[in-house]
Amino acid sequence: MQYLIGFLKLGTCFLLIGVFSGCASLGNNESYDPRDPLESTNRKIFKFNDVVDKTVFKPLALGYENVVPDTIRNGISNFFGNLSDLVTTIQHFLQLDFKKTTSSASRFLINSTVGILGFRDVASGMGIPKTNEDFGQTMGAFGVGPGAYLVLPFFGPSTVRDGVGKVMDILVDPIQTTVKDDSARLAGNSLRVIETRASLLSAEQAFEALAFDRYIGVKNAYLANRKAQINDQ
Structure with a gap:
């Protein structure tokens, strides 16, 4: 049960980041896409996710942005970014990229100590760049193909x-593996979702101003972005 809550909350982060991560200028194209054999079902789920965002997460993000001072929000964003550095370190190690493993691990250690549990990003100021890796990228780096597109x-x-x-x-x-109290874990995951959604509010305005099929735009942007991330290994 504890992981079900985590799946829903963390999954929403992926939803929001994917929806507003960027897009190319595309026209409406209803032709069959071999990358997307389940397009009819995917479109229905896409609409469902959009409704959930507009009725739940966007209002929460707007309230969060209006109430929480920028300084505190930046600290919260840095805190969650620091946790992601730990996961990234694992991925660099699995990819046998030991230089980036050392760099990412150094970021985590410096920001967790000097940066006060990651609320300050001291490592970036020291010239240690942030990278983002996940298990999907690691599998791609070892030649695992993407398979069908899914929403x-x-x-x-x-x-x-x-x-x-x-x-x-x-x-x-880290939140799933170290926080044992259900309420605390739910609170942490919820705050991460809201902070992520709030950080995307400005990008949303530019995205929705573009006149094309949003489903196709999101799909092509996601697939192109993932390909670029994996090829940069």
């Missing part, structure tokens, strides 16, 4: 490979 309830844009990767990401997520 998952709450999780949003994905593929068969990345869907499996998301499960593994959640299993090693």
Whole structure:
């Protein structure tokens, strides 16, 4: 049960990031896409996710942005970013990239100590860049193909490979593995979702101003972005 809550909350992060991660200028194209054999079902789930966002998460994000001072929000964002550095360190190690493993581990250690549990990003100021890796990228780095494009309830844009990767990401997520109290874990995951959604409010305005099929735009943006991330290994 504890992981079910984590799946829903963490999955929403993937949904929001995928929806507003960027897009190319595309026209409406109803032709069959071999990458997306389940398009009819995917579109229905896409609409469901959109309704959930507009009725639940966007209002919460707007309230959070209006009430919480920027300084505190930046600290919260840094805190969750620091936790992600730990997961990234694991991925760099699995990819046998020991230089980046050392860099990412150094970021985590510096920000967790000098940066006061990660609320301050001291490592970036020291010239240690942040990278982001996940299990989907690790599998891709070892030649695992993406498989069919999927839109998952709450999780949003994905593929068969990345869907499996998301499960593994959640299993090693620091909040899921170290916070034993259900209420505290729910609070942490909820805050992470709201902070992520709030950080995307400005990007949303530019995205919705573009006149094309949003489903196709999100799909192509997601697949192109994931390909670029994996090829950069």
